[in-house]
Amino acid sequence: MDEFQTVIGLEVHVELLTDSKMFCGCCAKFGAKPNTQVCPVCLGLPGSLPVVNEKAIELAIRTGIALNCKINHEFVFVRKSYFYPDLPKNFQISQYRNPVAEDGYLTVDGKNIGIARIHLEEDTGKLVHDEQTGMWSAVDFNRSGIPLMEIVTKPEISSPQEAENFLQKLKRLISYIGVSDCIMEEGSLRCDANISVKRKMDLKLGTKVELKNMNSFRSVRRALSYEEQRIIEMLKEDKTVEQETRLWNETLQITEGMRTKEEAHDYRYFPEPDLLPFKIEHDLIERIKVQIGELPDEREKRFQKEYLLSSYDTAILTAEKEIADYFEKALSLHNKPKQIANWIQTELLGLLKEHHIKPGDCKVSPESLARIVKMVDQGTISSAAGKTILKEIFLTGQDPEIFVKEKNLTQITDTAEIEKIILQVIQQNQKAVIDYKTGKPQALGFLVGQVIKQSKNKANPVQVKQLLQKMINE
Numbered sequence: 255m256d257e258f259q260t261v262i263g264l265e266v267h268v269e270l271l272t273d274s275k276m277f278c279g280c281c282a283k284f285g286a287k288p289n290t291q292v293c294p295v296c297l298g299l300p301g302s303l304p305v306v307n308e309k310a311i312e313l314a315i316r317t318g319i320a321l322n323c324k325i326n327h328e329f330v331f332v333r334k335s336y337f338y339p340d341l342p343k344n345f346q347i348s349q350y351r352n353p354v355a356e357d358g359y360l361t362v363d364g365k366n367i368g369i370a371r372i373h374l375e376e377d378t379g380k381l382v383h384d385e386q387t388g389m390w391s392a393v394d395f396n397r398s399g400i401p402l403m404e405i406v407t408k409p410e411i412s413s414p415q416e417a418e419n420f421l422q423k424l425k426r427l428i429s430y431i432g433v434s435d436c437i438m439e440e441g442s443l444r445c446d447a448n449i450s451v452k453r454k455m456d457l458k459l460g461t462k463v464e465l466k467n468m469n470s471f472r473s474v475r476r477a478l479s480y481e482e483q484r485i486i487e488m489l490k491e492d493k494t495v496e497q498e499t500r501l502w503n504e505t506l507q508i509t510e511g512m513r514t515k516e517e518a519h520d521y522r523y524f525p526e527p528d529l530l531p532f533k534i535e536h537d538l539i540e541r542i543k544v545q546i547g548e549l550p551d552e553r554e555k556r557f558q559k560e561y562l563l564s565s566y567d568t569a570i571l572t573a574e575k576e577i578a579d580y581f582e583k584a585l586s587l588h589n590k591p592k593q594i595a596n597w598i599q600t601e602l603l604g605l606l607k608e609h610h611i612k613p614g615d616c617k618v619s620p621e622s623l624a625r626i627v628k629m630v631d632q633g634t635i636s637s638a639a640g641k642t643i644l645k646e647i648f649l650t651g652q653d654p655e656i657f658v659k660e661k662n663l664t665q666i667t668d669t670a671e672i673e674k675i676i677l678q679v680i681q682q683n684q685k686a687v688i689d690y691k692t693g694k695p696q697a698l699g700f701l702v703g704q705v706i707k708q709s710k711n712k713a714n715p716v717q718v719k720q721l722l723q724k725m726i727n728e
């Protein structure tokens with residue numbers, strides 16, 4: 255393996271979060287009945303004229319700034335001609351020589367990976383095939399004309415794992431700045447890759463193979479690993495690697511040849527005559543810069559510095575903007591960063607996952623969580639009771655303090671009451687008491703647990719332990 259060098263580049267397509275399509279006013283929302291969000295423009299009917307969606311341009315510029323790119327002050331749209339049943343005009347409006355942004359980078363594990371370009375285009379329709387009979391195919395043009403942004407990296411990624419890490423980071427960044435929801439299952443983020451492998455001592459670059467049809471970040475990594483091995487085997491046997499496009503077969507976990515270079519398209523790019531070159535004012539770029547605010551990397555660093563949290567904690571808390579916002583809102587009510595962070599990581603995220611709820615749709619408000627943690631920290635309720643409360647109000651969003659009163663969950667701090675329970679427990683567990691007295695300290699833990707249980711989670715473990723020790727030794 256050490257004898258070889260791998261070079262990977264990625265092409266990421268991202269559907270932009272705009273209300274309407276790229277060149278018409280049709281709704282761009284996912285999931286509507288087929289062909290209900292269409293008009294003469296996105297159906298490519300004769301005589302219809304495109305109008306540029308300025309919001310899409312703003313979002314592409316926002317991405318360019320977040321990826322440290324140079325923003326072009328003037329760019330043009332071109333026609334990329336090819337025939338396919340999901341493309342009603344037989345050409346796609348795209349960009350070629352003058353994209354929205356160029357020459358930036360994204361830092362992944364301390365390494366800057368170059369971004370070659372970011373350009374805007376329109377999405378195609380979607381083909382639906384009858385899989386049972388294989389007798390018909392249909393086209394849904396709802397997707398036709400949805401604003402699509404293509405981000406092309408420089409060939410600077412050096413392993414399949416680094417490619418996956420790059421995609422994770424890119425996804426986080428793009429969702430953070432509100433440019434796309436990046437849901438791979440709904441097709442709002444798609445990725446093609448290219449890979450070449452050469453012997454380290456060879457001066458000439460390896461032959462490039464393109465990979466398509468990966469539908470998760472993990473598939474991208476696996477397809478690249480498979481291809482890396484396939485090429486290395488060929489190089490070892492002195493076989494010629496062909497320049498080709500290959501498809502990832504998810505079921506078989508292999509890549510399969512699709513087309514070679516001889517069959518590659520000639521797209522006959524030429525300037526779109528129905529659209530003028532687009533000019534970007536300096537003010538607009540400045541305005542977008544201000545809007546972007548704090549980026550995830552900056553926020554991660556700030557969390558470490560300001561709240562003295564570990565890099566493990568901050569990575570989880572800043573993985574999604576909604577979680578980071580939630581954390582900071584909860585902190586503003588109960589300023590205990592480590593405690594709030596623990597509750598979010600071990601309790602809240604677990605519940606969200608269990609119920610398949612996105613952080614942004616969480617019914618328990620940051621204020622409610624902060625109040626639960628505060629009640630635990632102040633000793634009003636036990637930590638176990640706090641966890642129960644969070645579970646109980648998770649789906650309803652009920653006020654935690656009212657819940658505590660209704661369910662009578664307030665912690666017992668009255669010593670006499672706890673002593674009564676301890677006496678019972680001592681009587682019922684004579685063996686454990688003797689074990690403890692004869693030098694088995696773990697027996698005490700068992701007894702504390704029994705007292706907490708009998709108190710219905712309302713006794714304070716620290717207090718119980720002290721009283722227990724005192725009473726046994728008397």
Ligand SMILES: [Zn+2]
Pocket residue numbers: 275278279280291292293294295296297399
């Ligand atoms: Zn339309």
